Amino acid sequence: MRPLQLCRAALVLVVVPPLTLLISIAALVHLMVFRGSSTTVQALPRAWAKIILGIAGVTVRVEGAEKLNPRGTYIFAANHQSQLDILALQGWLGFDFRWLAKKELFQVPVWGAAMRRSGSIPVNRGQGRAALRSLDEAAQRIADGTSVAIFPEGTRTPDGRLQPFKGGAMVLAIKSGVPVVPVGIAGTFQVLPKGSLLVRRTGEAIIRLGEPIQTAGFSVKQKQELAERLQGEVARLL
Numbered sequence: 001m002r003p004l005q006l007c008r009a010a011l012v013l014v015v016v017p018p019l020t021l022l023i024s025i026a027a028l029v030h031l032m033v034f035r036g037s038s039t040t041v042q043a044l045p046r047a048w049a050k051i052i053l054g055i056a057g058v059t060v061r062v063e064g065a066e067k068l069n070p071r072g073t074y075i076f077a078a079n080h081q082s083q084l085d086i087l088a089l090q091g092w093l094g095f096d097f098r099w100l101a102k103k104e105l106f107q108v109p110v111w112g113a114a115m116r117r118s119g120s121i122p123v124n125r126g127q128g129r130a131a132l133r134s135l136d137e138a139a140q141r142i143a144d145g146t147s148v149a150i151f152p153e154g155t156r157t158p159d160g161r162l163q164p165f166k167g168g169a170m171v172l173a174i175k176s177g178v179p180v181v182p183v184g185i186a187g188t189f190q191v192l193p194k195g196s197l198l199v200r201r202t203g204e205a206i207i208r209l210g211e212p213i214q215t216a217g218f219s220v221k222q223k224q225e226l227a228e229r230l231q232g233e234v235a236r237l238l
Contacts, residue, residue, distance in 0.1 A: 001200065009198035012056050015223025023048040024114040038119035039096055043136035044082045045118070049091030057202030058084065058191055060092040064209035070095065070183065073145050074212060075173050078183035079162055079234050082192045085185050088205045090147055097147040100138060100172070121148060122210040123172075135168075139175035145180075154226065160189040162238065170223040179212035182230055208237040 001009070016231035017133065027044050030036040044119075055059065076097060078085060099115070103122040106112040116122070121141055124134040142148055150172075173180045187205040192198075210233045218226050 001198070005201060006198070008202075009017050011198070012052065012199055013197065015055055016052060019048060019051060021110060024111045025115040027118055028110070030037075030145065038098075038117070041118050042096065046091050049087040053084065053087050053091060053205075056084070056191070056199045058088075058188075058199075058205055059203075060088050060142055060205045060207065061229070062092055062094060062207045062209070065094055067209060068095070068099065072147075073142065074147045074211075075142065075176070075178055075180045076147065076149040076183050076186050076209075077097055077103060077152050077165075077169065077173075077230055077234070078149065078207075079238065080153050081160060081185060081193070082156060082188035084188040084199075085151070085156075085191050088185060088188065089183075089205060092207060093149070097149050100148045100150045103134065119146065121146070125168075129184045135172060136175065141220055142172070142176035142178055152230065156194040157189065159196050159226050160193070162231065162235050165227040165234075167223040170218075170226045170230070171220055173215045174218045174220055174223060174226065177216050179214050180226075180230060181212050182210035182233035182237060184208040184210070184234050186238055194230045210237050 023033050023044050027041050030044065076093065078089065098119040098121055100121050100123055101115065102125050106116050106122045121138045122134065124131040150169050152169040153163040153231050154166050159164050185205065185207055187203055191201055191203045213230060213233065214227065
């Protein structure tokens with residue numbers, strides 16, 4: 001790694017923790033003191049994402065936004081190449097959405113409280129009644145008009161290639177009854193692959209939005225069919 005890139009990578013590592021804490025505190029103040037809404041507070045995580053990617057030297061381009069209704073409710077289902085995918089979507093997707101995240105993240109001091117109060121949706125990824133109940137609650141939130149972003153692969157790809165989509169995420173889509181938008185994210189793996197703490201290079205991330213897939217005609221028993229169709233659409237976008 002060249003000295004200039006090494007300095008940039010080190011700066012990202014130094015800046016991210018205090019900036020994340022600062023943005024989380026600002027979000028809590030906005031929501032609890034000034035009684036801001038979960039929509040207006042999204043300006044803070046968007047700024048957080050843009051600052052970090054700006055330091056990392058990553059630009060972002062979005063393609064296909066004209067296919068969607070700006071006021072519609074969607075589940076944005078993206079491939080997961082890198083931790084930078086979260087920042088790219090947060091900063092540039094251009095739609096009002098919330099994150100669907102494992103419930104353990106909501107237990108992180110300050111940050112977890114900011115996530116919960118800003119509208120992110122916790123999901124129990126375990127087994128049993130608690131997991132089913134959290135899935136039903138999340139589906140109801142989405143059906144009531146909350147767009148969300150998910151990574152159906154379940155984790156970041158280890159080699160840059162698209163991994164199989166899990167059926168559990170499809171159950172959520174089917175139960176909520178809202179359209180699923182396939183999202184292909186390209187370029188982030190080369191910058192920060194799984195297992196790396198340092199951004200390896202500058203570059204461009206491209207977010208490609210596909211045509212929404214209607215879920216109303218699917219039953220829960222068809223979750224794998226929906227997962228395969230969605231994965232095929234994301235593969236095409238990539």
